[in-house]
Amino acid sequence: MLREANKKKTKELIMKNAIQLFKQKGYQNVTVAEITTACGIAKGTFFNYFQKKEHILLYLADSYMELLHKIVQRNQVGTMKEQVLHIFRELFSIYFKQIDILHPAFEETIKSAIRSNGASGNISKLREAICYVLEQGMEKKAFRSKWKVAECADVIVGIFLNVLICTPLEEEKLMKKLAQQLEMVWGGFIHESTKEIS
Amino acid sequence: MLREANKKKTKELIMKNAIQLFKQKGYQNVTVAEITTACGIAKGTFFNYFQKKEHILLYLADSYMELLHKIVQRNQVGTMKEQVLHIFRELFSIYFKQIDILHPAFEETIKSAIRSNGASGNISKLREAICYVLEQGMEKKAFRSKWKVAECADVIVGIFLNVLICTPLEEEKLMKKLAQQLEMVWGGFIHESTKEIS
DNA sequence: GTCAAATAATGACTTAGGTCATTTTGGTGG
DNA sequence: CCACCAAAATGACCTAAGTCATTATTTGAC
Numbered sequence: 001m002l003r004e005a006n007k008k009k010t011k012e013l014i015m016k017n018a019i020q021l022f023k024q025k026g027y028q029n030v031t032v033a034e035i036t037t038a039c040g041i042a043k044g045t046f047f048n049y050f051q052k053k054e055h056i057l058l059y060l061a062d063s064y065m066e067l068l069h070k071i072v073q074r075n076q077v078g079t080m081k082e083q084v085l086h087i088f089r090e091l092f093s094i095y096f097k098q099i100d101i102l103h104p105a106f107e108e109t110i111k112s113a114i115r116s117n118g119a120s121g122n123i124s125k126l127r128e129a130i131c132y133v134l135e136q137g138m139e140k141k142a143f144r145s146k147w148k149v150a151e152c153a154d155v156i157v158g159i160f161l162n163v164l165i166c167t168p169l170e171e172e173k174l175m176k177k178l179a180q181q182l183e184m185v186w187g188g189f190i191h192e193s194t195k196e197i198s
Numbered sequence: 199m200l201r202e203a204n205k206k207k208t209k210e211l212i213m214k215n216a217i218q219l220f221k222q223k224g225y226q227n228v229t230v231a232e233i234t235t236a237c238g239i240a241k242g243t244f245f246n247y248f249q250k251k252e253h254i255l256l257y258l259a260d261s262y263m264e265l266l267h268k269i270v271q272r273n274q275v276g277t278m279k280e281q282v283l284h285i286f287r288e289l290f291s292i293y294f295k296q297i298d299i300l301h302p303a304f305e306e307t308i309k310s311a312i313r314s315n316g317a318s319g320n321i322s323k324l325r326e327a328i329c330y331v332l333e334q335g336m337e338k339k340a341f342r343s344k345w346k347v348a349e350c351a352d353v354i355v356g357i358f359l360n361v362l363i364c365t366p367l368e369e370e371k372l373m374k375k376l377a378q379q380l381e382m383v384w385g386g387f388i389h390e391s392t393k394e395i396s
Numbered sequence: 397g398t399c400a401a402a403t404a405a406t407g408a409c410t411t412a413g414g415t416c417a418t419t420t421t422g423g424t425g426g
Numbered sequence: 427c428c429a430c431c432a433a434a435a436t437g438a439c440c441t442a443a444g445t446c447a448t449t450a451t452t453t454g455a456c
């Protein structure tokens with residue numbers, strides 16, 4: 001099937017040139033026409049491969065999220081907290097290497113999550129990865145909780161989103177915040193001696 | 199100052215007509231030209247008041263967030279958890295009344311938070327409101343925690359964001375999820391009998 | 397009231413994303 | 427090798443956001 005091969009080649013060609021241009025000029029300053037010219041194809045062809053200009057970012061983010069499986073598999077030592085943190089650390093190290101591209105990609109990822117209500121896309125992949133890690137932990141008796149793993153994963157994803165959305169993008173700061181907030185939810189807010197009053 | 203008054207009137211005129219059109223046809227299907235025609239002004243005038251079409255959504259979300267102060271003040275009974283939940287319930291009841299408008303507005307709110315790294319905008323207002331509530335609680339000894347209130351507020355905002363981003367938009371489901379996740383972070387993930395192993 | 401400076405309104409114009417009818421190309425059967 | 431069909435490429439075209447030089451309005455000073 002020559003056709004299939006060509007399609008794959010063209011898609012990769014578009015991705016390659018697009019990423020290069022995004023790195024040079026920033027996502028917002030690159031037009032679809034520029035990308036296609038760089039590829040030596042017609043503008044319309046771009047839209048045979050990506051419905052919207054932004055979809056190229058989702059596709060990119062997707063390809064990085066594929067790495068999650070490897071990250072999760074490779075990393076099965078330490079406490080649950082450490083394992084979760086490790087996943088985030090690995091994600092960030094990818095993120096920060098290409099921050100000029102992945103920052104707009106993050107925006108698109110969230111937009112897409114909102115539109116699908118988190119039912120699909122990268123954020124749900126992240127949630128699933130965390131679920132998997134926690135489940136492994138429960139099986140190995142390294143983690144026990146009165147809550148379902150899916151519910152714990154939800155809270156952890158929330159922490160991740162909030163930190164990414166609301167923290168200046170410096171790797172160390174992000175990791176510190178994440179580590180602390182994980183610590184907080186692991187042990188809970190309430191100080192032992194507290195008595196809630198009505 | 200006639201000039202000031204006119205500006206205010208024009209801005210309100212634009213908002214009023216824009217909201218009405220958004221309700222009728224949905225944000226995406228309303229053009230700036232339509233809005234200005236409805237207002238009886240020139241298209242260019244719109245951009246004297248809002249830098250981009252989307253900014254009208256931010257302004258709208260902003261005006262709703264102003265209500266936070268009232269909500270927080272009016273509601274100083276119950277446990278901290280209940281008070282926080284109450285804030286969310288009030289926000290949602292506003293949100294759901296105008297969901298077709300506020301959904302795109304929420305997207306813009308997040309985008310803007312990402313760009314300012316959470317330093318300004320509606321999400322930081324929400325965080326501050328929660329901080330305020332928790333601080334009140336600490337003063338009244340209704341809430342004690344080994345964590346700083348700002349850190350607790352961060353986690354709570356994370357829960358809020360994740361739930362709004364990733365849950366199908368039904369008021370009851372959202373509130374249930376929020377209530378549960380607040381419960382979780384209040385008490386912590388870990389079951390007493392758990393021992394973390396290395 | 398008149399004039400000049402500051403501010404606001406205007407709409408023709410530019411730009412870029414996205415569409416689609418048409419053309420070209422790859423694949424298949426005779 | 428040709429004929430034919432399905433799928434992919436094409437680029438003229440359309441639409442809508444956003445710009446900006448020009449025009450109109452408000453204001454304050456005299």
